[in-house]
Amino acid sequence: MxxxxxxxxxxxxxxxxxYSSKEGDKYKLSKSELKSLLQGELSDFLAASKDPMVVEKIMSDLDENRDGEVDFQEFVVLVAALTVACNEFFVESMKN
Structure with missing residues (x-):
C-alpha cells in the first residue's frame, strides 16, 4: 500500500x-509553463496577490541558476515555501 x-x-x-512537457526543455518550466501551472494548480494563491507582476517575481525568485527556466528542484522550493506558510496559518488559526 x-x-x-x-x-x-x-x-x-x-x-x-x-506542465513542463508543453514546450522547450521537457524537464524545465518556461515562464509561460510556470504561469500556466500557477493558474491551473494554485489559482487561489495567484488570485490573492493583486500584483500584476507576481508570475515574473515568482520566476525570478525560483530561477536560482538564472537560465530563464524553473527545474524540478527550483519548483519544489516554491511548493515547500507555500506549504510552510499554509502550515503556519493553520497552526495560528488553531490557537485562536
Missing amino acids: VSKLENAMEGLIKVFHT
Missing part, C-alpha cells in the same frame, strides 16, 4: 511534468 506522503510526492512530480 502506498502511503499518503508517497502519493503526495508522486502528485508533485506528475503536476510538474504535465
Whole structure:
C-alpha cells in the first residue's frame, strides 16, 4: 500500500511534468509553463496577490541558476515555501 506522503510526492512530480512537457526543455518550466501551472494548480494563491507582476517575481525568485527556466528542484522550493506558510496559518488559526 502506498502511503499518503508517497502519493503526495508522486502528485508533485506528475503536476510538474504535465506542465513542463508543453514546450522547450521537457524537464524545465518556461515562464509561460510556470504561469500556466500557477493558474491551473494554485489559482487561489495567484488570485490573492493583486500584483500584476507576481508570475515574473515568482520566476525570478525560483530561477536560482538564472537560465530563464524553473527545474524540478527550483519548483519544489516554491511548493515547500507555500506549504510552510499554509502550515503556519493553520497552526495560528488553531490557537485562536
